[in-house]
Each structure stands twice: as structure tokens, then as C-alpha cells.
Amino acid sequence: AYYGREHTASMDNLLPSRFRPSSLTFYGIMFDAGSTGTRIHVYTFIQKDQAGLPVLDNEMYHAVKPGLSAYADIPEEGGNTVRQLLKVAKKTVPRSEWKKTPVVLKATAGLRLLPEHKARALLNEVHSVFDESPFFVPNNSVSLMNGTNEGILAWVTVNFLTGHLYAKTRKTVGILDLGGGSTQITFLPKFKKTVYFAPSDHIARFDMFNSTYELYTHSYLGNGLIAARLATLGALGADGLDWKVFTSSCLPKKFREDWTFGGLTYKVSGIPDGYAGYKLCYYEVMRVIKGIIHQPYEVKGSSIFYAFSYYYDRAVESGLIDGSRGGTIEVRDFKKRAKEVCNKMTKYRPISPFLCMDMTYITCLLKEGFGFKDNTVLQLTKKISNAETSWALGAMFDYFHHLNIH
């Protein structure tokens, strides 16, 4: 059995098979330390047979803002956010299971963008919070995850939840994840050319059920939605934050605000006596994308992509889809709505002053970045079968199943 490797003392293993329970319930706790928030996922799995994947019985999800990187200079307070979230886990996992339930935290773009010693201090703090908890703390339980793993594990989540990993068929779906700090694209290539023409670090493999999956995957650090706002404003890595005002024609002309991301505060504003609107905005965000994003050979085809995180949030805010049900749209729908939002800024201003910039960035990323056609279908999802669409579930599988990403 793959499961319970760390607690083989369990009686079940010692009993003859006819005395073993026919199905086994077990739990796992995965923390997602993202750039805009920290989230806990408490999974309940049922293992029906020894060989296959378990069934996900339940997910308890809770999120807090801001993310760990906002505590770069006060790591103890960052640790406190994790301590608070662990209380939720204690309510979900039965007391008798605490000692064998693994607790794992993986950090993404927020910590990748910090100086290494500050990221390290935050992770150390989290580790000591885990150590004082009643849960099982495995080796390497607190880490900074690389972008390749982030992309692959989200692909595993979505294909598991949509049933594509159970079937013997090689039919799968691609994923598009737009975080605050980074963005990921992952899919299983149908054509040899996609692999052949891809930069070698855009191809990764992992093992499952005695076969190796070869995926196209890449994470673009600094091209997440919030980092892209800063880049568009020319504020990413800038000095003089105390006095400089960063302007953009993607913002309402009369807009002016102090805006905080990753523990830094920026003065941002529209261009009061200039022009605002879709065309100028597109030109601005283009600089954040052109020459940066690799266009895979295959996106010209007819594959379906599941798009989530900020793709989903912005589609809801701009009224493209229903917030509770998600929906299917085409790339051109993002473009059409971006134009409308940018050219009627006062109407959309109450929803968010950044909506024009965000929608234009998403349009530009999909079309000029990845090279999607106008009629590429995007399946926008927040949850699939009651489970959060994120890399966290895939990461929990990786923990139990050792997917050996290479």
C-alpha cells in the first residue's frame, strides 16, 4: 500500500486480509501559501481498494488574507495566521486521527519573489507552528514549491476531479491558473511537435499507475494578475515608493489610491488630464507579455482548457459568468468584455478600479501570450465535485502517492 507509509505500525497491516476493514478513511492537511492569501485544505479520503486512487469524500477549505509574504519582516505574525487555520483542522479531523494525519505547507509566488533569507524565516516559523501542533509533521513538510510542480499538481487535481485519471484513455484537459504572483499553463500534448518545439524546461514528467505522463507546463513568475498590475504601472522593483506616483491609462482618470501588495505600498493613479480606454491600456499591458510568454504549438488546436483562480474571479466580477455555477466561454468573450469595461470605466468603477486593467491583461495573456484563438473554449471553474480547483489536492496525492515529478 502507498498510504500510511509513515505509520506502518497500524494494526491493519498485521491482520490477515479477511480481518481488514474493506474501506479505509484517512485525512490530509495541505496549506497553500499564496501571494494574496494563505489557505487550508483538509481532505477526507476513502481508500476502497489497495491499488487505485482513493475517493475524495470531503474537503474543508478556509482562507485568510493577506498572504505570508506580507509578514516578511514580522515572521511570528505570519506563523500566527497558520496557527489560526490549524484550529479549523482540529475541528475537522477526529482527535483519534490527529497523530497520523500529515500536515504540509507549500508556498508559491509570494515567497519566490521575496529575498531568500526572508522567505526562509517565514518557512521556519511555520515549521515551529507545525511542530507544536498535534498532527503528523513529515520530512520536508514546509517548503517553497517550484513553478513546474505547481503547474503539474493543478493539472493532476483537475484531471482527477473530472475523472480523467481513472480511465485508461489518454483523454485529459489542460489547465490555466492565474495567481497573484505567477501564472501556469499545463496540458498533455497530443502532437510530437509541441514537445519538440518547446523549450526543454517547459516539458516535465511524472509517474502514476506504472506509466509516465509527459506534460507541457510552465509557470511565469511576475505574470500573475497582481504582479502584472505592478509591471503595467512600471512599479515592479521600483524605488522611491514614498513619493513616486505610478500612472496608467487602464485606470479611471480621477482614481488615486495607496495600494499594498507583498508588504509594500504604492501610490497609483489614473492619468487625470490624459486618455483612458481599451486601446491605450492594451498597449500598456502588452509590454508585460510580449517576448515573455512562449506560445506552445498546440494551443491552435481544439483542446479544452479549465481556467480558474483569477480567471474565474474576474469573469464573475465583470458579469461574464455566474458566481456560483461557473460556465463555459470563449477567449473572445474576455476581449469583448474587456473593451466594454475599459470604455465605460465609470460604470464598472464601483466593482473595482482595476477591472479594466485586469480584463485587458487576461485578454492579452491568452491571445498574444499563449496564442489562443478567439474561439478557444475555456471552462471556468471554482469547484469541481465540491472540491476547490487548485494545485493543493494534487499536492496531497503527490504526498501519499509519490508522483516523482521529473
Ligand SMILES: O=c1ccn([C@@H]2O[C@H](COP(=O)(O)OP(=O)(O)O)[C@@H](O)[C@H]2O)c(=O)[nH]1
Ligand atoms: O484553493 C484555492 C486557492 C486559490 N484560490 C484563488 O486563486 C487565486 C490565487 O492567488 P495566489 O495568491 O495563490 O497566487 P500565487 O501566489 O500562487 O501566484 C486567488 O484569487 C484565490 O482566491 C481559490 O479560489 N481557491
